[in-house]
Every structure is written in C-alpha cells, then in structure tokens.
Amino acid sequence: MMEYKxxxxxxxxxxxxxxxxxxxxxxxxxxxxxxxxxxxxxxxxTFKQTWNQTDFPTNFPGNPHxxxxxxxxxxxxxxxxxxxxxxxxxxxxxxEVVAETGSTATFISELTAAKQADxxxxxxxxxxxxxxxxxxxxxxxxxxxxxxxxxxxSMIAPSPDWFVGIRDVNLYPSGEWLxxxxxxLRLYDSDTxxxxxxxxxxxEGGDRNIHLVTTQANETDFNNGVHRTSGAFVGQMILKxx
Numbered sequence: 001m002m003e004y005k006x007x008x009x010x011x012x013x014x015x016x017x018x019x020x021x022x023x024x025x026x027x028x029x030x031x032x033x034x035x036x037x038x039x040x041x042x043x044x045x046t047f048k049q050t051w052n053q054t055d056f057p058t059n060f061p062g063n064p065h066x067x068x069x070x071x072x073x074x075x076x077x078x079x080x081x082x083x084x085x086x087x088x089x090x091x092x093x094x095x096e097v098v099a100e101t102g103s104t105a106t107f108i109s110e111l112t113a114a115k116q117a118d119x120x121x122x123x124x125x126x127x128x129x130x131x132x133x134x135x136x137x138x139x140x141x142x143x144x145x146x147x148x149x150x151x152x153x154s155m156i157a158p159s160p161d162w163f164v165g166i167r168d169v170n171l172y173p174s175g176e177w178l179x180x181x182x183x184x185l186r187l188y189d190s191d192t193x194x195x196x197x198x199x200x201x202x203x204e205g206g207d208r209n210i211h212l213v214t215t216q217a218n219e220t221d222f223n224n225g226v227h228r229t230s231g232a233f234v235g236q237m238i239l240k241x242x
Contacts, residue, residue: 039145041143043141044138044139045138047137047237048136049066051064051156051235055227056220056222056234065157066130066157067102067155068127068129068131069153069154070107070154071150071151071152072123072151074120074121074150074151082210084211085211090209091190091191091210094106094107095107095153100161108124148171148172149169149171150166160203161192161193161195161206164188166237171239178241179241180240182238182239185233186224187226189212190208190210192204197215212225
C-alpha cells in the first residue's frame with residue numbers, strides 16, 4: 001500500500017499522509033472554500049521532485065526529469081492504476097505510453113472514454129512539458145463530494161518504464177474536506193519493458209503487472225521503490241485545499 005504521513009488526526013502506517021481535517025481548533029476557519037455555482041472544492045497539487053545525483057548516484061542519468069503530471073478526480077467505483085499485488089489490473093496502453101515516453105495523450109483518451117462510459121471519473125487534468133529534477137510541478141484541481149478521490153502519474157526519465165504517482169487519495173474521507181495531504185513517492189515499474197537501468201536500451205517485454213522498482217545494487221539504488229539503504233524517496237505530492 002502507499003505510505004501516508006499523518007500530521008494530525010491519526011497515524012496510518014505505510015502511506016505517509018499528512019491530514020488536517022476541517023474540525024481543527026486552530027484560528028483558521030474550518031470551512032472549505034466551496035464554489036457555490038458548482039459545489040466544488042479546489043486543491044493545489046504540488047509535485048516536489050527531489051530525485052538527484054547526490055542521493056541516488058548509481059548510474060544516475062543525464063537530463064534527469066519527470067514528465068507532465070496527468071490524472072483525474074473520481075469516485076471509488078473506478079481504479080485509475082493500482083499495483084498488481086493489491087488487486088490492480090494490467091498496465092493499460094495509456095499508462096504504458098506515459099511510463100515509457102512521458103506522453104499523456106493516450107492516457108487522457110483512456111480516461112475520457114472511461115468517463116463517458118460509466119461516469120465514475122469527473123475532471124481530467126494534465127500539465128504540459130517535462131520538468132527537470134530537482135524541480136516542482138503544480139496543478140489546480142477541483143473535487144466534489146461525489147468525486148472526492150484523486151489519482152495521478154508521472155514518468156521518471158530517462159527510464160525504461162518507470163513512474164511515480166498517487167492513487168485513490170480521498171480528500172473527503174469522513175464527511176469533511178481535508179486541509180492537506182502529503183504523499184511520499186515510491187518508484188513503480190509498469191512491467192512493459194525489461195530494462196534495469198535508467199538508460200537501458202528498449203527491451204520490450206514483461207507481464208504488465210505494476211510493481212515497485214527493485215534492481216541489483218550495481219544497476220540502480222532502488223529496492224522496493226526507494227533508496228535501498230537510506231530509504232529516500234524520489235519526491236512528494238502535496239494536495240492543499242485552497
């Protein structure tokens with residue numbers, strides 16, 4: 001499962017979630033800013049990219065960057081992506097393209113088709129242009145009580161088919177909008193290419209089962225999606241209510 005850091009309320013091991021519920025006794029007003037015309041609440045999604053050569057030196061590539069964020073707000077009736085060991089489906093063609101090339105068009109088409117087919121997806125968002133790492137991406141998203149979950153992905157590049165992301169982050173878990181959620185990012189393998197280093201030549205293959213990146217120590221620094229000795233993550237995604 002993902003790892004939440006909890007700053008307030010209750011600690012949930014393993015998905016580093018920072019939660020500040022609306023019922024806080026601080027001086028800040030607990031009422032979220034709701035758009036009266038649509039009943040939506042706005043959040044800023046900040047992707048802090050901390051992957052760097054000092055912390056991850058083994059075969060660190062030139063031109064380190066992350067592809068544009070792409071994702072959607074949705075309800076619990078749809079799964080945008082999920083690791084195979086947690087009941088996830090096979091890597092879709094759209095996620096494969098994101099993880100291997102950083103292009104978002106095919107993934108957006110899949111999300112749009114799913115939205116039109118069953119109505120479980122609400123807003124679809126995507127940035128444009130890669131961002132060097134270390135670096136930051138930001139995106140404003142709108143949610144409603146009917147669609148309170150957020151999922152998003154970004155390719156770590158260059159790489160064979162590796163990506164980071166958040167999935168099924170519920171910003172309205174107990175009938176209250178959370179003020180802030182922070183997710184530490186592990187590195188995932190889409191299992192559509194068999195390369196084991198960042199700059200490996202294309203080696204199409206794999207079973208399309210999403211899993212955490214683990215390589216030999218002489219290939220990369222990664223084991224179970226984090227640095228094998230320090231436990232360092234490659235970044236964070238922070239969702240903050242506006």
